[in-house]
Amino acid sequence: MNYERKDERDAKGVVERALQISLDHFDTHGGVDYRSSDGSVALEVTRVTDGRKRAGRSALAKSESASDEPPLASCWLMFVPATHGSMKNLERRIREILPELEMAGIRDFDRGAVQLQILERRPKWQLLERIYRTGIESLWASPHPDDPEHVHELILSTTWDGSIGGSNESLQNLLEELDSKTDNVKKMTESRANTRVLFVWIDGDTPYEIQRPLAAEPPRGLESLFGPPALVPALDPAITHLWVVHEVSRLGWFWDGSEWMALEGV
Numbered sequence: 001m002n003y004e005r006k007d008e009r010d011a012k013g014v015v016e017r018a019l020q021i022s023l024d025h026f027d028t029h030g031g032v033d034y035r036s037s038d039g040s041v042a043l044e045v046t047r048v049t050d051g052r053k054r055a056g057r058s059a060l061a062k063s064e065s066a067s068d069e070p071p072l073a074s075c076w077l078m079f080v081p082a083t084h085g086s087m088k089n090l091e092r093r094i095r096e097i098l099p100e101l102e103m104a105g106i107r108d109f110d111r112g113a114v115q116l117q118i119l120e121r122r123p124k125w126q127l128l129e130r131i132y133r134t135g136i137e138s139l140w141a142s143p144h145p146d147d148p149e150h151v152h153e154l155i156l157s158t159t160w161d162g163s164i165g166g167s168n169e170s171l172q173n174l175l176e177e178l179d180s181k182t183d184n185v186k187k188m189t190e191s192r193a194n195t196r197v198l199f200v201w202i203d204g205d206t207p208y209e210i211q212r213p214l215a216a217e218p219p220r221g222l223e224s225l226f227g228p229p230a231l232v233p234a235l236d237p238a239i240t241h242l243w244v245v246h247e248v249s250r251l252g253w254f255w256d257g258s259e260w261m262a263l264e265g266v
């Protein structure tokens with residue numbers, strides 16, 4: 001017997017609203033996760049993430065829950081070069097600065113963009129310099145709908161070389177990951193539904209080269225690079241519709257079989 005998971009229910013709600021249909025939990029003994037009552041629509045929910053990192057982080061969050069860190073007003077994503085020496089220490093230092101950043105109304109930090117601001121001692125330069133000196137690449141506030149049980153946190157992602165690939169590259173990497181999840185295609189094929197929807201959650205532990213365009217609003221001037229992909233995705237014929245949504249930022253893309261749509265506040 002398989003029970004419905006929270007992220008499955010969440011995805012189901014998104015698809016129901018978008019397609020204006022109603023779906024029932026179907027995967028009680030294998031098969032796709034949801035189906036419409038007439039069987040014409042099937043939905044499978046999956047996740048592309050680094051499972052080990054995710055498990056480690058939730059253990060860490062548990063052990064630190066009794067600490068007296070001041071609460072945050074939103075979740076933050078932090079990107080750090082994979083070559084950075086002291087991740088653990090770094091996370092603690094940034095976590096200490098975040099409440100000050102929120103008070104100062106700063107929503108993002110980008111290493112390349114703040115250099116001039118610091119050199120010219122423009123407003124808030126001292127705060128920015130403290131972050132700059134930690135060696136991180138960038139930092140983004142990710143506002144999202146509030147859930148009373150949720151505690152905002154700092155999510156760390158490592159970047160391989162600091163280069164920024166656009167949405168097309170991110171999509172290619174995602175599709176490669178999906179190719180290895182053969183179970184999805186198998187269940188979709190067996191569903192015999194006309195509309196076969198794959199919903200992919202990504203999160204703060206998803207490899208940087210996949211999550212980057214959806215992790216936060218695009219930096220100014222890079223909107224075109226980070227818009228929805230411009231490629232026709234090479235999907236298995238078992239998948240007719242594809243959703244990709246970042247669980248923290250709630251930004252996403254939707255492929256309806258003929259074009260891409262950008263989604264916000266999913």
Ligand SMILES: [Zn+2]
Pocket residue numbers: 074075144150151152153
């Ligand atoms: Zn949060």
